Amino acid sequence: MMPAHGPDQGSSTPxxxxxRTDGAAGERGPARRSFLTxxxxxxxxxxxxxxxxxxxAPQPAHAVVPSLPAPADLVxxxxxxxxxxxxxxxxxxxxxxxxxxxxxxxxxxxxxxGLTTAVAMLVAEELDxxxxxxxxxxxxxxxxxxxNQLTGSSNSIRSLYGPVRQTAATARARLVAAAARSxxxxxxxxxxxxxxxxxxxxxxxxxxxxxxxxxxxxxxxLPAAPKPADRHTLVxxxxxxxxxxxxxxxxxxxTLDLDVPGAKPCVLxxxxxxxxxxxxxxxxxxxxxxxxxxxxxxxxxxxxxxAETFGQALDARAALDVGWGPGPADALSDADIRSRxxxxxxxxxxxxxxxxxxxxxxxxxxxxxxxxETNCAVADVRSDRAEIWSGLxxxxxxxxxxxxxxxxxxxxxxxxxxxxxxSFGRRLFFDAALEAALVSKACGRPVRLMWxxxxxxxxxxxxxxxxxxxxxxxxxxQVLSFQHRVASAxxxxxxxxxxxxxxxxxxxxxxxxxxxxAQTLFLTTVKSPYHFGLTTQSLTEVxxxxxxxxxxxxxxxxxxxxxxxxxxxxxxRLGKDPVAFRREFLKNNAQRAVLDKVAAEGEWGRxxxxxxxxxxxxxxxxxxxxxxxxxxxxxxxxxxxVTKAVIAADVGRPVNPRGLEAQLLGGxxxxxxxxxxxxxxxxxxxxxxxxxxxxxxxxxxxxxxDVRIFVMxxxxxxxxxxxxxxxxxxxxxxxxxxxxxxTKPRSFPLDFDVDFTPYxx
Amino acid sequence: MPSHxxxxxxxxxxxxxxxxxxxxxxxxxxxxxxxxxxxxxxDVCKACTSHLDGADIRPCVVPVREAAxxxxxxxxxxxxxxxxxxxxxAWLEQDVAQCGFCQPGQIMAAVALLKRTxxxxxxxxxxxxxxxxxxxxxxxxxxxxxxxxxxx
Numbered sequence: 001m002m003p004a005h006g007p008d009q010g011s012s013t014p015x016x017x018x019x020r021t022d023g024a025a026g027e028r029g030p031a032r033r034s035f036l037t038x039x040x041x042x043x044x045x046x047x048x049x050x051x052x053x054x055x056x057a058p059q060p061a062h063a064v065v066p067s068l069p070a071p072a073d074l075v076x077x078x079x080x081x082x083x084x085x086x087x088x089x090x091x092x093x094x095x096x097x098x099x100x101x102x103x104x105x106x107x108x109x110x111x112x113x114g115l116t117t118a119v120a121m122l123v124a125e126e127l128d129x130x131x132x133x134x135x136x137x138x139x140x141x142x143x144x145x146x147x148n149q150l151t152g153s154s155n156s157i158r159s160l161y162g163p164v165r166q167t168a169a170t171a172r173a174r175l176v177a178a179a180a181r182s183x184x185x186x187x188x189x190x191x192x193x194x195x196x197x198x199x200x201x202x203x204x205x206x207x208x209x210x211x212x213x214x215x216x217x218x219x220x221x222l223p224a225a226p227k228p229a230d231r232h233t234l235v236x237x238x239x240x241x242x243x244x245x246x247x248x249x250x251x252x253x254x255t256l257d258l259d260v261p262g263a264k265p266c267v268l269x270x271x272x273x274x275x276x277x278x279x280x281x282x283x284x285x286x287x288x289x290x291x292x293x294x295x296x297x298x299x300x301x302x303x304x305x306x307a308e309t310f311g312q313a314l315d316a317r318a319a320l321d322v323g324w325g326p327g328p329a330d331a332l333s334d335a336d337i338r339s340r341x342x343x344x345x346x347x348x349x350x351x352x353x354x355x356x357x358x359x360x361x362x363x364x365x366x367x368x369x370x371x372x373e374t375n376c377a378v379a380d381v382r383s384d385r386a387e388i389w390s391g392l393x394x395x396x397x398x399x400x401x402x403x404x405x406x407x408x409x410x411x412x413x414x415x416x417x418x419x420x421x422x423s424f425g426r427r428l429f430f431d432a433a434l435e436a437a438l439v440s441k442a443c444g445r446p447v448r449l450m451w452x453x454x455x456x457x458x459x460x461x462x463x464x465x466x467x468x469x470x471x472x473x474x475x476x477x478q479v480l481s482f483q484h485r486v487a488s489a490x491x492x493x494x495x496x497x498x499x500x501x502x503x504x505x506x507x508x509x510x511x512x513x514x515x516x517x518a519q520t521l522f523l524t525t526v527k528s529p530y531h532f533g534l535t536t537q538s539l540t541e542v543x544x545x546x547x548x549x550x551x552x553x554x555x556x557x558x559x560x561x562x563x564x565x566x567x568x569x570x571x572x573r574l575g576k577d578p579v580a581f582r583r584e585f586l587k588n589n590a591q592r593a594v595l596d597k598v599a600a601e602g603e604w605g606r607x608x609x610x611x612x613x614x615x616x617x618x619x620x621x622x623x624x625x626x627x628x629x630x631x632x633x634x635x636x637x638x639x640x641x642v643t644k645a646v647i648a649a650d651v652g653r654p655v656n657p658r659g660l661e662a663q664l665l666g667g668x669x670x671x672x673x674x675x676x677x678x679x680x681x682x683x684x685x686x687x688x689x690x691x692x693x694x695x696x697x698x699x700x701x702x703x704x705x706d707v708r709i710f711v712m713x714x715x716x717x718x719x720x721x722x723x724x725x726x727x728x729x730x731x732x733x734x735x736x737x738x739x740x741x742x743t744k745p746r747s748f749p750l751d752f753d754v755d756f757t758p759y760x761x
Numbered sequence: 762m763p764s765h766x767x768x769x770x771x772x773x774x775x776x777x778x779x780x781x782x783x784x785x786x787x788x789x790x791x792x793x794x795x796x797x798x799x800x801x802x803x804d805v806c807k808a809c810t811s812h813l814d815g816a817d818i819r820p821c822v823v824p825v826r827e828a829a830x831x832x833x834x835x836x837x838x839x840x841x842x843x844x845x846x847x848x849x850x851a852w853l854e855q856d857v858a859q860c861g862f863c864q865p866g867q868i869m870a871a872v873a874l875l876k877r878t879x880x881x882x883x884x885x886x887x888x889x890x891x892x893x894x895x896x897x898x899x900x901x902x903x904x905x906x907x908x909x910x911x912x913x
Contacts, residue, residue: 112860112895240856247861248849248868250796250836257795265790291762291779309778310799311786372800372808372862372894421798421862422894453801662859662897669896692892693805701887703898 064585065478065533071509072527078622078720080504080524081155084147089163091145094123094171100195100208102129102171104164107139107149108156109393110243111371111423112666113722114659115156117242119164121656125234126168126226127175128192129207131242141395141415147500151393152428152550153525154622154720157655161718165226171214173224178213179205187222229653229714236714238658243419255376255390255418256448263378263446264294265310266439268302269320270459272761273685274546275327278303282321290316295443301431301459304439306447314452328545330685334465337489337544337682338363341467344540345487348471355475358569362468362562363747365679366489366687368695369463369551373421374456379436380446385412390433391420397496398430402437424670425550428495429461454690454759462680462687463551464489464544468562472532472570479570479585482532486559490541491518492548516541526559529620530567530585546682552670553723556621557730558748561675564617564731565745568738578616578735579604590715591620594627594648597710602629602646611635612643615736619728622720624651628668628728630704632736640751642672642733645704650712652719657711660721664709667725673698675733679749683758690759696749767828769794770838776825784820784828785809788835796836796865800892807891810866810873811835817873836865839872848872851908859895867891871905879913881905 093105104123110116116136124131142149148159172192179197180187182205191198196206213219229236246252271277278298281287287305288296292312297304303320307313347359377390386406392398395415403410420427436449451460466488473480498517508520522539537559551557571581579599586592595618598604604614612633619626626649634640647664654660677696680687689695734745762777769792776791783802788794788811797820800808804819811820812834813827820833839846845853848871858864870889874881886902893901 112858112862114859240853241858243861244853244856244858247858247864248836248845248852249840250865252861253795254798254862256789256799259793265786309782309786309790311782311790312779314802370894372806372860372892373798374800420860422860424894450799453803453806658856662856662895662900665899666859666896669893669898673896691801691803691805693803697892697894698896698898699892700889700898700901703896705883705899705902707899 064531065480066531067528067533067535070527070535070537071523072525072621074509075507075524076622077153077521077524078155078158080501080507081147081150081153082159083504083507084500085159088145088148091148092163092167094167096171096175096207096211096214098208098211100133100206102127102134102207104134104136105139106136107142107145108151108160109138109391109417109420109427111151111391111393111420111427114241114656114662117239118157118655118659119160120242121234121239122161122164123168125232126165127172127207129195131234131239133195136242138417138419140417141392141399143396143399143410145396147496147503149396150496150500152425154722154724157718158622158720161655169224169226173221174214174219175207175210177219177221178210178216181219182213235655236653236657239656240658252419254373254421255378256450258378258389258418260378260380260389260446260448263380263448264306264308265313266304266306266436266447266449267310267313267317267452268299268304268435268455269317269322270302270455271324271327273327273330274459275329277325277327278322279325280323282323283319287316287319290319295445297439297442299435299438299442301435306439306443306445310450327685332544332546332682332685334682337465338467340542341465341487341489344542345467345469345485347469348483352473355473355480356573357471357473358566358573360470360562360566360569360744361746362470362565364466364558365749365752366465366546366682367463367551367674367679368457368460368687368689369424369426369549370457370692370695370697371420371422371424371426374453375426375432375451375460376449377433377436378446378448379433379440381406381437381440384408386437387414387416388433388437389416389418390430390436391423391427392417392430392433393423393427394430394495398433401430402434405434406437406441424552426461429549457680457690457695458687459547461492461547461549464491464548466558468558470562470566472566474570474574477574479530479532481534482528482530484537484559484563485540486522486538486555487540487542488555489544489546489548491550491554493517493521493550497521522555525621526555527620528563529587529591529618529625531587532585552667553726556619556723556727557671557674560619560727561730561734564619564728565734565738568735569744582616582618586618590650591618591625594618594625594650594712597648597712598627598629598646601648601708601710604629609635611740613736613740615732615734615739617728617731617735619724619731621724623717624649624719624721624724626650626664626724626728628725628732630729630732630736632733632740634737634740640676640737641702642704644706645729646708647725648710648712649721649724650715651721651724652716653714654711655718660711661709663721664725665707667723668707668729669698669703670726671729671733672703675730675748675750676702677749677751679752681754686761688754688758694756694758763826765825765829767830768832770834778825780826781824784823784825784833787825788820788833794835794837798862798865800863806863807870808863808866810869810891812869812873815876817870836869839868846872847912848875848905848908851904851911854907855900855904857897857900857904859897863891863893867893867901871901871908874905875909875912879909881909
């Protein structure tokens with residue numbers, strides 16, 4: 001099935017479909033002819049935090065030294081999201097129109113992860129409607145949703161799976177009730193399929209014909225519950241993206257494709273060092289007189305040029321002669337950062353005397369999020385109100401902050417969430433939206449603000465650099481202890497997560513209540529899947545003044561990636577095969593199942609030419625687990641390539657296996673990039689890298705020609721999946737590289753030469 | 762201001778613009794043709810890939826004067842009405858797109874490749890340098906192979 005949806009898919013547009021007027025805050029547009037708005041008070045939400053059942057269940061007797069459950073085994077960050085969102089989970093808005101089209105307003109964003117498709121599947125499933133009849137629009141910022149409008153931590157499906165199905169099931173019950181009353185038949189005798197209610201006598205009524213009657217508040221409605229999973233006909237089966245046709249025809253609208261009347265192109269000239277300030281502009285009059293230039297205004301982050309076209313704005317930006325003040329990290333370069341991180345994660349003091357041990361230190365460079373759509377926003381700020389359009393994963397905080405900065409009441413600031421061209425964590429922050437609002441206010445007109453690629457790479461946020469010290473001890477074939485000290489440049493979480501964690505502090509395992517914010521994040525996301533005896537993982541954050549943010553899988557890509565390398569080295573010390581060793585020390589059979597799957601499908605141990613090798617990695621987070629097996633070809637040291645990848649994932653209950661495969665493919669490519677070549681060099685307060693010619697995110701020639709992904713059968717509730725694929729693949733690639741080259745990979749990316757001439761500052 | 766007349770997706774257009782204004786901004790800002798995306802502005806990411814007289818170009822580095830009298834095709838002009846180009850069909854079949862931002866450029870690059878050769882080799886596919894930050898490369902590869910087979 002190839003659904004063909006119009007351009008209203010995914011985002012509020014300033015023209016055309018006025019979908020955005022149907023928010024729960026009330027009708028702002030013209031009255032509709034008729035509709036059903038299901039503002040469902042979900043009777044009960046099964047939100048009891050699961051207590052890491054897998055980790056705590058009795059295990060078959062293994063001759064291993066068991067590890068106690070880690071905090072993330074008990075309550076992970078995703079559980080906290082669910083707890084925080086529960087009080088507002090019933091505020092979902094679903095509407096059935098008289099034409100039978102079902103509209104659902106999604107309080108999350110779509111950045112490529114396929115969420116709108118998965119949610120459309122859940123809605124269609126519970127309503128027994130064709131998927132083509134479901135439209136998903138991204139909800140404007142709704143502060144009353146509190147913690148329930150943040151897209152992150154692989155949590156959307158986990159937190160929405162129950163509430164969305166409950167909402168759609170309740171809507172279905174109302175449609176059935178309307179038909180029952182119309183036909184004077186008991187509701188329990190009626191069935192639903194193909195977007196219609198059917199009676200035993202053969203009569204049927206399409207949903208559209210019932211929409212008006214179903215909206216009657218006096219309608220007697222039977223209690224509704226979502227279908228049991230074994231009756232799913234759509235959920236759990238591979239489905240293509242609902243927005244695929246819009247994307248391949250160029251009709252998918254991103255922020256800067258919107259036609260906001262009067263909004264003119266805008267770019268900023270930014271300082272030569274991170275966080276630098278504008279002191280003066282020497283040639284303001286001359287630049288204002290350049291062709292097409294409409295405004296030149298100074299804002300906190302730089303000098304903004306508004307022009308008739310982006311081409312002219314870019315020319316004027318280049319011509320600006322700006323005097324700059326210093327930023328907070330002007331003296332900072334990679335060597336300083338590395339030594340500060342090393343000092344913050346010293347090796348354990350006492351070297352073990354009676355046991356063997358593996359000691360390993362790792363360094364990971366800063367990494368750009370580098371979504372292909374650069375940071376951008378449209379803003380229309382008037383004296384008494386403002387309207388913002390941007391790709392936002394945390395729109396409520398964006399709205400509140402922008403309102404405060406503009407000096408407007410929050411309810412006078414409308415923030416539209418627009419489907420975005422990638423995020424990888426970047427769009428948790430709303431800096432472009434804030435900038436656009438300030439520029440629009442300063443020049444008194446709507447603007448379309450775009451970051452250049454070079455600015456996006458240099459002045460955007462980054463995954464923090466980190467340093468790791470791992471020590472594992474072993475004796476008599478057993479791993480006795482596993483200690484991992486992480487020092488990381490501070491990660492900025494000031495996009496609403498702090499408030500959420502505070503609100504859910506009561507749900508934290510004992511002992512975590514007084515941990516710092518970052519440590520809480522670390523300890524509720526990072527855990528070891530192995531019985532390695534006494535296991536400790538700790539984080540020390542080092543403030544650097546460099547703008548950072550969560551990057552797909554946050555701490556896990558580096559932390560668990562490094563651990564998977566140590567696992568291979570431990571296996572070698574104990575004279576064991578890496579797969580057999582993992583099988584022995586993993587904690588449960590669900591974990592072993594994905595490992596066994598890649599070992600079998602990937603023909604683990606098959607002969608490869610010298611310079612080529614296999615590597616394997618495992619990772620578990622957010623109630624999901626995955627294994628990755630890769631083959632690498634290092635015969636050309638100038639072009640090391642992962643040639644094949646086999647991935648298996650058990651996410652509890654996959655909603656859309658095809659979308660899940662896409663996420664795992666993306667995680668693999670992220671791991672290839674960051675392990676082999678993609679990183680940022682910090683030099684005197686600014687990254688050297690400026691574009692994809694310098695920040696070496698993988699291209700077609702760097703990626704495998706053979707990729708096989710296996711989604712394990714459903715076994716429970718949905719786990720997280722958006723970030724799952726990265727850490728196991730990091731481990732697999734590094735381990736394959738180690739075997740192919742006979743080296744011990746320690747510093748990432750592995751090939752990190754400055755092989756380019758940096759752009760001028 | 763110089764005037765430039767050329768064809769965009771079968772429609773004749775005339776724009777007043779500086780000679781050296783990149784075609785990308787003429788398309789996006791003056792003509793409202795927004796399928797071609799900005800990703801770098803320096804012919805590195807190739808997200809804006811479109812066709813000039815049937816050959817692939819990166820409009821971010823092509824001055825508008827070079828389009829005069831010629832035929833520009835963007836992603837919007839690839840399908841024949843509601844009938845998609847076989848490469849677009851293959852993209853749907855393989856469910857290639859994730860965020861979708863690079864895909865207009867990827868598709869236009871693939872169409873240009875299949876004009877040059879009906880049997881693309883691995884090296885031909887590796888030579889497509891368009892960045893996909895979501896990392897959909899394997900599905901792109903499969904889609905081009907599938908389209909090539911159907912177009913032969």
